[in-house]
Amino acid sequence: MIRKTIVIVNKLGMHARPATLIVKAASKYRSDFRIIKEDMEINGKSIMGVMTLAAEYGSELELVADGVDEEFLIKEIAELFASKFGEE
Amino acid sequence: MKKISVEEFCRTKKKDFSLSVITNPKTLEKDITSQYLNRPGLAFAGYFERFAYKRIQILGETEISYLQSLKEEDQYNSIKEVLVYDIPCIIVTKGLSLPQQMEFLANEMNIPLLSSRLTTDKLYHSLRKYLGEVFSPSKTIHGSLLDVFGVGILLTGKSGIGKSECALDLVERGRCLVTDDVVKIFAQEDVLFGTSTNEYGHFMEVRGVGLIDVEKMFGIQAVRKQKRIDVQIELMPWKDTMDYERIGLGDNFVDILGVKIPIIYLPVSPGKNVAVVIEVVAMNHILKLYGYDAAKVYTQKLQKDLQKKAKLRHASIEGGE
Numbered sequence: 001m002i003r004k005t006i007v008i009v010n011k012l013g014m015h016a017r018p019a020t021l022i023v024k025a026a027s028k029y030r031s032d033f034r035i036i037k038e039d040m041e042i043n044g045k046s047i048m049g050v051m052t053l054a055a056e057y058g059s060e061l062e063l064v065a066d067g068v069d070e071e072f073l074i075k076e077i078a079e080l081f082a083s084k085f086g087e088e
Numbered sequence: 089m090k091k092i093s094v095e096e097f098c099r100t101k102k103k104d105f106s107l108s109v110i111t112n113p114k115t116l117e118k119d120i121t122s123q124y125l126n127r128p129g130l131a132f133a134g135y136f137e138r139f140a141y142k143r144i145q146i147l148g149e150t151e152i153s154y155l156q157s158l159k160e161e162d163q164y165n166s167i168k169e170v171l172v173y174d175i176p177c178i179i180v181t182k183g184l185s186l187p188q189q190m191e192f193l194a195n196e197m198n199i200p201l202l203s204s205r206l207t208t209d210k211l212y213h214s215l216r217k218y219l220g221e222v223f224s225p226s227k228t229i230h231g232s233l234l235d236v237f238g239v240g241i242l243l244t245g246k247s248g249i250g251k252s253e254c255a256l257d258l259v260e261r262g263r264c265l266v267t268d269d270v271v272k273i274f275a276q277e278d279v280l281f282g283t284s285t286n287e288y289g290h291f292m293e294v295r296g297v298g299l300i301d302v303e304k305m306f307g308i309q310a311v312r313k314q315k316r317i318d319v320q321i322e323l324m325p326w327k328d329t330m331d332y333e334r335i336g337l338g339d340n341f342v343d344i345l346g347v348k349i350p351i352i353y354l355p356v357s358p359g360k361n362v363a364v365v366i367e368v369v370a371m372n373h374i375l376k377l378y379g380y381d382a383a384k385v386y387t388q389k390l391q392k393d394l395q396k397k398a399k400l401r402h403a404s405i406e407g408g409e
Contacts, residue, residue, distance in 0.1 A: 011398075012394065012395075013395075013397070014394070015387060015390055016337060016386075016387035016390065016391075019335075020334050020335055023334060024331065024334070027328070028328075047334040051386070051387075054390060054397065055394075056393075056395075056397035056398040056401060057394070057398040057401070058398060058401050058402070058405075
């Protein structure tokens, strides 16, 4: 199991489009994927879960992956966040 | 180009349009090639610019009374000048009696002359509708067509994916079957309609059982003959790599006979109740028609929330410094 903490750097926060990108990227992997924000923990492969976080610009998230391809999953998801999902 | 012979038209629609043939039967060999109609009043009056002679010509009271008002010789010439055109068919409405020379000239020129007992207005509209159907672009598609809460759902997908079983499931839940396995689709004025290719009734094949008669089994309320097609649902085996719609903000469309309708790619897996999902698709389609888009409403709420929280966070950071 690996954990990684990231910060939301795109201005609009994690709205529908970025949420979809994350879920679709995570669903390619076999590992379990959870996202934790404050006291909320959700399944990172569920679109409703990810949107429920309502993670705004500047907020902190903890990514947790567990499984055979956990490193690749975390790497791709972290890159997605860092790329600001192609936004500002 | 599509066409229908006057003979076939008379044979199949004699009753509907209360038609009788005036000229001799061999004139009926002509073909109708246009779905439009024309009133040749101006042509009889001698104006032939833009005379749409390739269309069926409808003679109503106006035309007939004009011709009757002419002197015999003028009447003859006037009719002859029109009939030299290669007209597919002339129909007189209201069973009006014709100038004597008309029948003679029509036979002479080999133009079918029919009489209808309907009024001009009634004939015009029902004939236009009929010809619209005859001449509309059509094709057949492998799939099932259902009426789900008034929404026409075209179910497609590879053989054996479970279209018929799904259709049966919907019928069992009180929805209507239009046709199973082969759907004849035609387009009219940017609207798609689907119907069965034959008149045998509502039979379907259920794998492992054989043929069943849906109307006999579930009653008349379970079937209908024709339905506007609103949404296509393509059933497909579940694949991990496939990009399934998750939120539903962007609609996918499919082009059938030049008409665009929304298409939904629905993954099916064993034990999944597809019928319920199809009912949901239908209801969601109705909600969207009424202006309520759940995906939009939800994402807008989320966006608002995100902005509010970002502002609060910003303010608390500045306040803390």
